[in-house]
Amino acid sequence: MGLTKTEGFTIQQNSIATMAKALGHPARVAIIEYLLSVDSCICGDIVNELPLAQATVSQHLKALKNAGLIKGTIEGTSLCYCIDEKAIALLHKYFGNIATTLTCPTNDCC
Numbered sequence: 446m447g448l449t450k451t452e453g454f455t456i457q458q459n460s461i462a463t464m465a466k467a468l469g470h471p472a473r474v475a476i477i478e479y480l481l482s483v484d485s486c487i488c489g490d491i492v493n494e495l496p497l498a499q500a501t502v503s504q505h506l507k508a509l510k511n512a513g514l515i516k517g518t519i520e521g522t523s524l525c526y527c528i529d530e531k532a533i534a535l536l537h538k539y540f541g542n543i544a545t546t547l548t549c550p551t552n553d554c555c
Contacts, residue, residue: 460513461539464532467512472497472505477514477528486527488520 492502509515513532
């Protein structure tokens with residue numbers, strides 16, 4: 446399998462692709478939705494909200510953190526997570542631009 450040539454793309458294109466890839470799993474979407482609904486940093490409560498094992502939730506949290514969608518801080522022995530507002534703003538701007546630049550908003554084009 447060949448390597449993808451990400452250096453040929455802009456920083457924003459690479460960032461959007463990384464975030465979109467991280468959002469490609471329903472558990473990660475559910476985590477983002479939960480963090481948005483509580484609107485605060487969460488320490489350990491996420492496992493109770495998902496039908497997944499602790500280790501699996503931790504893997505998904507790590508993927509979201511690596512993609513820059515959430516922030517994690519250490520408080521005592523716990524990792525606390527919250528939404529990274531800058532990342533969400535970047536996604537909002539990106540998809541908002543797509544929506545406003547569509548020249549054919551219905552399916553009549555194709």
